[in-house]
Amino acid sequence: MPLGEVSVSCGMYGELSRLQIMASYRYFVVLVVAVIWFALPANSQENVIGAGFKEARIELIDTLQVVDSNNAQIAIDVPADATGQKIRMNLRATGATSPHRWAIFTLSNPDLVNRNFVLQIPRQGFIGSGVIWPSPAAARILSVTASGGLPPVQLNTQNDQSYALSVPAGGTTSFALELSGVVLTKATLWQRQAFDAQAGQVAFFNGVVLGIAFLLGVAILSMFVVRPMAVFPAAGLFAWSIIGFMLLNAGVLSLVTEPEIERTFEPVIRAVIESLMVVGLSLSLITILQLAKNAPFANVMYWISTVAGLGLAGFGFVDPLVASGLARMLFGAVAGFGLLTALVLWGRGLNRAGTSLMVWFIVAAWTIVAAIGALDLIRNDFVAPAIASGQGLILITLSFTLVQLVFGQSIAGNHFLEDSGRRALALAGSEQSVWDWQVTQKLLYVGPELERALGLEPGLMGNVNLRKWLELIHPGDRRAYESAVEAAEKRGKGSFAQEFRLRRKDGTFRWHLLRARAIIDEDGFAARLIGTLTDVTAVKRSEDRLLADAVRDRVTGLPNRALFIDRLERALRRANARGIDGLYVLVVDLDRFKNVNDGLGHEVGDSLLNVVGGRLNRMVGPDDTLARLAGDQFGIIFNGETPDREIAQVAENIAKIVALPINVRPREIFLTACIGVAR
Structure with a gap:
């Protein structure tokens, strides 16, 4: 019995082992089948999208099944149609690059009517292109093939690839998208009516934004005609480069050129436009903020970025992708530092800033949004409109700023002209000339009245050549004139006056007085200096006479008592300092001159004094001083540095020369003098 029991036990154990082995085998087969199933290409799995969805659109990117093959022509199995019959779909690649790749999706229409859809695939453009090494513009799909029914029809859309799809009533249709080398990041299936409405809205939005941009671009350039300033061409370049960027992003190039031409020239055009945006922004900063005088170091920096932008525009014809990437990074740097520069100048009180x-x-802010779009950090439908709207907003604010520059200065000028209107009427009848210096344009206007005053040829005045104007000014007065004008420009407010001589046609000079005041711009700097030129030659001569009368005797022209005392004090100090003991002072007093003056009249007396003064003047040397001290007294200072001078002999000679007869018709008059000598 024990042996039999053992036999039975062994038999049961063998049966159990066989069952376990068979179960393990079944599990292994199931596992292998599962692995093979999941390892099979996606086209072998049936993933059907119901065509009866009610939404305006659905996203397909997560439901697409990708098939790769090195063969240009393959056949794949797709989900069965309504009859349950398996469908084999033949695919033929149109691209030359291997391996070939297709993305497959299937639509099933349970309804009794045909369903129409639009497949929308965004082109590779600025969005998602990157910054450092941008991707070129390209199509993401090369062709679309349907397993049955109507073939897909490509629609003429601006910035994406759109195909009209149709699924028959109660039918199932598979679609194969032949992919290019560009990564497919988004695929949207639209209801046809919803797509048409959305396309109309996008076209309207792009049309409005581009229309406004074109008008603003023309307006900015037109301002140069109204007021020829460097800021308007600079801002115009920035504006039109922005407009070019907007046209590229709107897909206008794809509408006007063939796909092959677009693929060839779009990167070059984009690189040039983005480089010119750098140039336009840099020049706008330089001219609007007037960095040459407000921030010289920043001015040099932005000129360097301008030259770099021009270089990148040329390099765009050689390597457009590298040029575009460098231009994007440079634009970001200029935009950031430009805002910082404006804030610093605003803090200093610069109105333009x-x-x-x-x-x-x-x-x-737009630069940040554009960087987000280029790096594809946010994937939604609002990034592209935000970029276009931001550029439109840049143009609007830029236009308003430029309008303030044009009309702000005009308003300031009108306030001044209104105040001076009454003076203009009075000026028309006076002997004055208008002098108008426009600081920013470096233009000088001088009224034609000055031509007649100086005897110049007609046509020399008006808008005067600055070099010729300076040639008319006396050489000794030019520097003072230029300094006065420069000081008024820097001061930026108030009035100033400057006297200088202008040359007449005959070579003589006339004194003129310039009185002018400054018209300031919005930054507090002088934009214009305007005033009048008045001939003050007679006044200057009167001043010279008054000055001469203060130190000279009016009758004899000799130094008067005050000047004599001043020179005597200086001579004494010089003699003491040098140890000179030969300094003499003589006083000549005419005898009985009062009787002569009273008897013959003051005119005869003045003539006698004039003759005596002339005779005494011949007795003194160039370093000596002869002066009229009082009515009939003359004083002489003999310089002690003259050697071998016999003062007694000099006094005797003076007495003799005074005693010579003076012919006063019809008689001769004899004078004598008392002479006092001091050492």
Whole structure:
């Protein structure tokens, strides 16, 4: 019994082992089948999308099944149709690059009517292109093939690839998208009516934004005609480069050129436009903020970025992708530092910086939004409109800022002209000439009245050549004239006056007085200096006479008592310092001159004094001084540095020369003099 029991036990154990082995085998087969199933290409799995969805659109990117093959022509199995019959779909690649790749999806229509859809695939453009090494613009799909029914029809859309799809009533249709080398990041299936409505809205939005941009671009350039300033061409370049960027992003190039031409030239055009945006932004900062005088170091920096932008525009024809990437990084740097520069100048009280601050803030904000779009950090439908709207906002604020520059100075000028209107009427009848110096344009206007006053040829005045104007000014007065004008420009307010001589046609000079005042711009600097030129030659001569009368005797022209005392004090100090003991002072007093003056009249007396003064003047040397001290007294200072001078002999000679007869018709008059000598 024990042996039999053992036998039975062994038999049961063998049966159990066989059952376990068979179960393990079944599990292994199931596992292998599962692995093979999941390892099979996606086209072998049936993943059907119901065509009866009610939404306006659905996203397909997560439901697409990808098939790769090195063969240009393959056949794949797709989900069965309504009859349950398996469908084999033939695919033929149109691209030359291997391996070939297709994305497959299937639509099933349970309804009794045909369903129409639109497949929308965004082109590779600025969005998602990157910054450092941008991707070129390209199509993401090369062709679309349907397993049955109507073939897909490509629609003429601006910035994406759109195909009209149709699924028959109660039918199932598979679609194969032949992919290009560009990564497919988004695929949207639209209801046809919803797509048409959305396409109309996008076209309307792009049309409005581009229309406004074109009008603003033309307006900015037109301002140069109204007021020829460097800021308007600079801002115009920035505006039109922005417009070019907007046209590229709107897909206009794909509408006007063939796909092959677009693929070839779009990267070059984009690189040039983005480089010119750098140039336009840099020049706008330089001219609007007037960095040459307000921030010289920043001015040099932005000129360097301008030259770099021009270089990148040329390099764009050689390597457009590298040029575009460098231009994007340089634009970001200029936008950031531009905002910082404006804030610093605004803090210093520069009005232009405050007026244009909104422009630089919006440019910096747009740069951030554009970077988010280029790096594809946020994937939604609002990034592209935000980029276009931001550029439109830049143009609007830039235009308003430029309008303030044009009309702000005009208003300031009108206030002054209104105040001086009454003076203009009075000026027309006076012997004065208008003098008008426009600081920013370096233009000088001088009224034609000055031509007649100086005897010049007609046509020399008006808008005067600055070099010729300076040639008319006396060489000794030019520097003072230029310094006065420069000081008024820097001061920026108030009035100033300057006298200088102008040359007549005959070579003589006439004194003129310039009185002018400054018209300031919005930054507090002088934009214009305007005033009048008045001939003051007679006044200057009167002043010279008054000055001469203060130190000279009016009758004899000799130094008077005050000048004599001053020279005597200086001579004494010089003699003491040098140890000179030969300094003499003589006083000549005419005898009985009062009787002669009273008897013959003051005119005869003045003539006698004039003759005596002339005779005494011949007795003194160039370093000596002869002066009229009182009515009939003359004083002489003999310089002690003259050697071998016999003062007694000199006094005797003076007495003799005074005693010579003076012919006063019809008689001769004899004078004598008393001479006092001091050492």
